[in-house]
Amino acid sequence: MFDIIKLVFDICLFKKGPQDLPGSIWLLRLLLAGYIVIRALMLRIYFDWLDTLLQLMVEIFLLVGFVWISLYLVRKLGRFSQMLAALLGTDALISFFALPAIASMASGHGGIFAFSVMLGLIGWHWAVTGHIIRHALDKNLIFSLGLAFLYLLGSYQVMALLFPEVAGVE
Secondary structure: OHHHHHHHHHHHOOOOOHHHOOOOHHHHHHHHHHHHHHHHHHHHOOOOHHHHHHHHHHHHHHHHHHHHHHHHHOOOHHHHHHHHHHHHHHHHHHHHHHHHHHHHHHOOOOHHHHHHHHHHHHHHHHHHHHHHHHHHHOOOHHHHHHHHHHHHHHHHHHHHHHOHHHHOOO
């Protein structure tokens, strides 16, 4: 387990890419479970269990759809489990680091420091997502960062449309 966390952390530090993850369904399920646990903890700060569950389902659907469409368009569907596992694992890890800042902001005691930490983590998440896309799709960094930005912005917009209370919180 430590090796998996270290590998995901190395992807977050831009030392490794999604190609370094084994294309294992077991690993994909493990990282999906970790993603669900961390995101549920994060969403439960603001929402009840039903809203948390619904939002998680939509998030996962959007991510799986994005990965599949992206890889389909460049004819590299064989990388699906590695790209999805990398995105799930890195999002879970970065979200784990964001939990204290989100909790302090939710309690009203976060202030400028928690807000600054969140901005930094959002930027890091964007850069890591672009890094994963670059390696998975074999595209240049500018294209990958642009696609990552469009995905993150688009998924936020979908979530805000489906769950209007999200727009006021995140």
